[in-house]
Amino acid sequence: MGAVYEAEHLATGDRLALKVLHSGGATHELARRFEREAKAMSLLTHPGIVEVLDFGPLDDGGLFLVMELVRGVSLADLMEVGPVASRRVLAILRQVLEALAHAHGIGVIHRDLKPENIMLVPDDGAGAAGYRVKLLDFGIAKVIGEAASEVGGETLTVAGITFGTPDYMSPEQALGQAVDGRADLYSAGVILFELLSGRKLYDNPDPVSVVRMQVSAPVPSLREAAPGRPFPPAVEHLVARSLAKPRAERFPTATQMIAALDTAVIQLEATPRPASAPPVLADLLHPLPPPPPREPATPLPAPRFGPPGPFDHVDPRMIRIALFASLGLLFVVILVALLATSD
Numbered sequence: 106m107g108a109v110y111e112a113e114h115l116a117t118g119d120r121l122a123l124k125v126l127h128s129g130g131a132t133h134e135l136a137r138r139f140e141r142e143a144k145a146m147s148l149l150t151h152p153g154i155v156e157v158l159d160f161g162p163l164d165d166g167g168l169f170l171v172m173e174l175v176r177g178v179s180l181a182d183l184m185e186v187g188p189v190a191s192r193r194v195l196a197i198l199r200q201v202l203e204a205l206a207h208a209h210g211i212g213v214i215h216r217d218l219k220p221e222n223i224m225l226v227p228d229d230g231a232g233a234a235g236y237r238v239k240l241l242d243f244g245i246a247k248v249i250g251e252a253a254s255e256v257g258g259e260t261l262t263v264a265g266i267t268f269g270t271p272d273y274m275s276p277e278q279a280l281g282q283a284v285d286g287r288a289d290l291y292s293a294g295v296i297l298f299e300l301l302s303g304r305k306l307y308d309n310p311d312p313v314s315v316v317r318m319q320v321s322a323p324v325p326s327l328r329e330a331a332p333g334r335p336f337p338p339a340v341e342h343l344v345a346r347s348l349a350k351p352r353a354e355r356f357p358t359a360t361q362m363i364a365a366l367d368t369a370v371i372q373l374e375a376t377p378r379p380a381s382a383p384p385v386l387a388d389l390l391h392p393l394p395p396p397p398p399r400e401p402a403t404p405l406p407a408p409r410f411g412p413p414g415p416f417d418h419v420d421p422r423m424i425r426i427a428l429f430a431s432l433g434l435l436f437v438v439i440l441v442a443l444l445a446t447s448d
Contacts, residue, residue: 111174121158122174128166136168138244143170145213145246153204154240155224175239177227181220184300191340194300195370196234197225199363201293204240206359209286212252216245216284218292219273220299245269247284271315272305276350279316287352290362294347294355301344302330324348337372339365 112123126139143160150156159171180197183189201223208215215222218240225236269278275291277284295306306325307318327336327344343365349355356362 112171120174122155122172124170124172125163126168128163139168139170141248142244142246143168145248145252146172146243148211148252149208149213151204151207153200153238154208175224175226175241177225177236177239179221180223180225180296183225184220188303189300191301191334191336191373192233192370193235194297195340195366195373196232197223197236197238198293198297198300199366200231200234200238201240201296202290202359202363202366204238205286205289205293206363208240209289209359212248212250213243214247214249214284214286215240215243215289215292216247216278217242217269217273218289218296219270220296223296249285271312271319272307274316274319275352276320277352279319285352286359287355287357290347290356290359291352293359293362294344298327298330298344298348301334301336301340302327304330306348320350324350335376337369337376339369339372343369 108125108127110123110125112121113119114121126135140160143157146155146157147160155175156173157170158173159169161169163169201218205215205218222240222242224239224241226239227235228237229235231237269275269292271279273292273295275284275288278288298306307315307322309315309318324345327334327341343362346365347355347362356365
């Protein structure tokens with residue numbers, strides 16, 4: 106929802122993330138959702154959640170949201186590199202759950218937790234994880250309890266309408282039912298299953314079929330999904346309980362899921378890894394994926410908001426090349442005309 110740009114504060118030189126909802130695409134519902142996202146995120150002050158710095162209207166009727174700029178890789182990028190060591194998986198997920206515990210305590214339910222929305226910032230001080238986690242994109246977040254009055258009481262969710270990403274959607278979301286923090290814990294369980302097993306929970310190219318499977322398909326055990334990788338009982342319990350179809354059978358809170366995760370870590374560290382087990386990322390000499398290269402900070406012109414122009418997506422270098430070519434062609438034409446005149 107909206108376009109995100111890297112921007113520079115002209116007074117301080119700080120690099121920031123600027124999210125813009127242009128007036129041309131700002132229907133009343135989208136504008137209200139954008140505003141609720143900004144207000145919901147402004148309630149959250151946790152190192153594991155991207156910080157909102159400013160929000161407001163644009164002169165043309167659009168809206169803007171200024172956030173801290175997070176430089177790193179997404180969890181989805183890390184998963185593409187190859188299998189991830191179980192100890193690192195649990196360390197990363199613990200940070201995700203700590204951020205969720207804060208958000209749920211305020212009354213904010215993410216509703217779209219997935220690897221693409223979990224940024225990883227390389228940090229040598231982050232222990233086994235190797236990264237600091239930052240949760241992004243609260244665009245379809247649900248605000249409940251007392252916090253709902255702070256972001257506006259207008260109901261934007263229609264009963265029976267599904268919100269979220271099919272691969273990581275809780276059964277109650279798939280059914281269009283009301284959600285609480287346990288919906289996010291289910292999504293965290295799906296991510297945990299994928300990281301530990303190296304496969305999707307429900308691998309089907311049809312999103313509608315995946316939604317149905319989230320509601321009623323049996324949940325495979327880790328042992329079935331990854332027979333070559335032994336997992337201690339506490340790890341299997343952690344995954345199975347977080348993926349329970351009835352939410353009453355899941356962990357009641359993120360804090361309680363963290364306690365179960367800590368028990369799983371203790372058992373995991375006490376379990377010797379067989380020599381025949383396939384290599385995982387932490388055991389290889391390959392470095393962790395680096396963050397995207399940072400460009401030199403240069404002052405940026407004031408952003409031009411409004412509908413994009415016809416040349417907004419054209420590479421400026423191509424424009425310069427075309428200009429020089431046109432000038433060269435004009436010079437040749439003038440030279441030919443002068444020579445013809447002299448003859």
